[in-house]
Amino acid sequence: MGELEQKLVWHGRTKRKAWMVWGGWFAITLLTIYCWMEMTEDTIWFFVLDAPVQAADLIDRMFPPEWSYIHLLYKALWDTLNIATLGTLLGVILAFPVAFLAARNTTPSVVFVRPIALLIIASSRSINSLIWALLLVTILGPGILAGVIAIGLRSIGFVAKLLYESIEEVNGTSVEAIESTGASRFQTINYAIIPQILPAFLGITIFRWDINIRESTILGLVGAGGIGLFLSSSLNVLAWPQVTLIILVILATVVVSEFLSAKVRELLI
Amino acid sequence: MLKIEHLKKRYKTGPWVLKDISFEVPDGEIVGLIGPSGAGKSSLIRCVNRLIDPTDGNIQLDDVNLSSLSAGKIREQRRHIGMIFQEYALVERLSVMENVLSGRLGYLPFWRSFLRRYPEQDIDNAFEYLERVGLIDHANKRADELSGGQRQRVGIARALAQDPRLLLVDEPTASLDPKTSRQIMRLIQSICREKSLSAIINIHDVPLAMQFVDRIIGLQGGEIVFDGKPEALTEDVLTRIYGDEDWTSVKPDEDDLENGEAA
Numbered sequence: 001m002g003e004l005e006q007k008l009v010w011h012g013r014t015k016r017k018a019w020m021v022w023g024g025w026f027a028i029t030l031l032t033i034y035c036w037m038e039m040t041e042d043t044i045w046f047f048v049l050d051a052p053v054q055a056a057d058l059i060d061r062m063f064p065p066e067w068s069y070i071h072l073l074y075k076a077l078w079d080t081l082n083i084a085t086l087g088t089l090l091g092v093i094l095a096f097p098v099a100f101l102a103a104r105n106t107t108p109s110v111v112f113v114r115p116i117a118l119l120i121i122a123s124s125r126s127i128n129s130l131i132w133a134l135l136l137v138t139i140l141g142p143g144i145l146a147g148v149i150a151i152g153l154r155s156i157g158f159v160a161k162l163l164y165e166s167i168e169e170v171n172g173t174s175v176e177a178i179e180s181t182g183a184s185r186f187q188t189i190n191y192a193i194i195p196q197i198l199p200a201f202l203g204i205t206i207f208r209w210d211i212n213i214r215e216s217t218i219l220g221l222v223g224a225g226g227i228g229l230f231l232s233s234s235l236n237v238l239a240w241p242q243v244t245l246i247i248l249v250i251l252a253t254v255v256v257s258e259f260l261s262a263k264v265r266e267l268l269i
Numbered sequence: 270m271l272k273i274e275h276l277k278k279r280y281k282t283g284p285w286v287l288k289d290i291s292f293e294v295p296d297g298e299i300v301g302l303i304g305p306s307g308a309g310k311s312s313l314i315r316c317v318n319r320l321i322d323p324t325d326g327n328i329q330l331d332d333v334n335l336s337s338l339s340a341g342k343i344r345e346q347r348r349h350i351g352m353i354f355q356e357y358a359l360v361e362r363l364s365v366m367e368n369v370l371s372g373r374l375g376y377l378p379f380w381r382s383f384l385r386r387y388p389e390q391d392i393d394n395a396f397e398y399l400e401r402v403g404l405i406d407h408a409n410k411r412a413d414e415l416s417g418g419q420r421q422r423v424g425i426a427r428a429l430a431q432d433p434r435l436l437l438v439d440e441p442t443a444s445l446d447p448k449t450s451r452q453i454m455r456l457i458q459s460i461c462r463e464k465s466l467s468a469i470i471n472i473h474d475v476p477l478a479m480q481f482v483d484r485i486i487g488l489q490g491g492e493i494v495f496d497g498k499p500e501a502l503t504e505d506v507l508t509r510i511y512g513d514e515d516w517t518s519v520k521p522d523e524d525d526l527e528n529g530e531a532a
Binding site: 171173174177191192 | 318320344345346347348350352354355356358359360361362363367371372373374375376377379382383424427431437
């Protein structure tokens with residue numbers, strides 16, 4: 001065995017890379033300082049200094065919650081749950097075919113149909129459900145129906161996107177095997193693809209339902225029904241103890257729905 | 270009889286994976302297709318049932334020219350060609366029975382298959398095939414509850430359910446232990462004999478191939494370099510197919526054949 005002529009030294013980064021990393025951090029620091037200055041340009045510092053006093057005052061007025069108000073909220077809460085559930089159902093029904101049109105391995109045409117399906121997904125996802133509700137209240141008038149459709153339209157993109165990704169990940173040889181028996185396109189989807197995506201599909205649906213419960217609590221702000229309607233009217237008359245109660249009710253609902261959704265998805269996986 | 274004439278295949282602008290392949294498989298003959306990885310074995314059998322489209326050449330099963338059929342027409346012909354896969358390719362979340370019955374899909378309209386309303390005859394046959402492959406007690410289990418060897422038997426039963434005239438078998442034993450491999454090969458062989466089915470079997474395990482097939486075709490670089498009886502597969506031939514190697518330990522000796530156990 002010959003001795004090594006010189007000890008080999010290993011550097012995690014080359015000199016050039018080290019300088020680039022240092023320069024990068026320096027640039028981020030400068031950017032942070034600049035942004036902070038821009039942000040605080042219009043701040044009236046007197047109000048900021050006053051904030052703790054104001055906050056204490058508001059909290060003082062908000063407590064205790066007006067518990068007697070709760071009997072009016074049951075119906076609104078029920079509406080909210082219905083908006084979320086029916087909206088999810090509508091969204092899922094519409095998303096199902098869209099997902100198959102968007103997935104590379106099931107779309108009838110990668111050139112024509114797939115881009116349209118992707119556009120549907122993108123437009124549904126890019127518009128917040130509050131905006132959908134605002135538009136629909138204008139068209140349909142205020143009420144639960146506008147809320148249901150707003151939630152439904154908003155859900156299409158989310159459900160279709162996650163679903164088409166799981167369609168693209170199915171085991172290809174099972175699909176090949178079903179095709180090789182002489183099965184038609186729809187039979188192949190029915191026998192080879194749907195059984196494979198079913199757990200993901202149910203998981204996505206429950207997950208979206210849980211998100212929709214949260215989203216539907218605020219739809220009332222623009223007149224689309226549910227508990228948000230009460231929140232908005234209480235805010236308008238500065239009835240702070242009622243606002244507190246409503247927020248607590250929303251919090252409880254969301255916690256319960258998240259718990260349910262987590263449990264169900266645990267069972268599926 | 271399956272007749273392949275001047276079959277050529279290339280993927281997009283890649284190299285030719287099959288260069289001018291011609292051979293015939295008479296009814297009832299079991300052909301073992303051997304060759305190194307990438308020799309084109311998989312492409313060859315997938316051209317036959319048109320899971321991939323051949324670039325050039327003719328493939329004729331009985332009196333139908335498979336290579337020129339449209340996408341709609343090929344479906345009808347696929348019913349007559351059973352395929353068995355390396356990783357079993359079952360739909361794991363469906364029951365064993367549903368997997369076997371899926372071999373009938375080509376014969377059924379969509380709504381019947383969707384509602385699982387199979388003709389009585391199909392169901393009776395499916396039970397018979399499950400009996401034949403020794404899985405009659407597992408009919409209602411989900412496919413992912415079975416062991417590898419059992420899953421491959423379901424794959425065989427599914428191919429049988431098609432009532433095929435030809436079996437295409439892609440590496441049936443590559444994921445199985447030596448004993449199960451032999452049992453599976455023996456099962457495929459005896460089924461072919463019973464129904465005088467012809468079969469093309471892609472296989473890596475040369476001794477196993479020599480034991481269970483009637484004829485061996487050696488593929489190398491997309492060309493046929495050997496076509497003959499298993500006994501004619503000498504060390505020279507193996508070198509021609511796979512390249513230089515010490516082949517003495519690969520040839521099955523008498524012990525192997527008697528014990529039914531390979532190392």
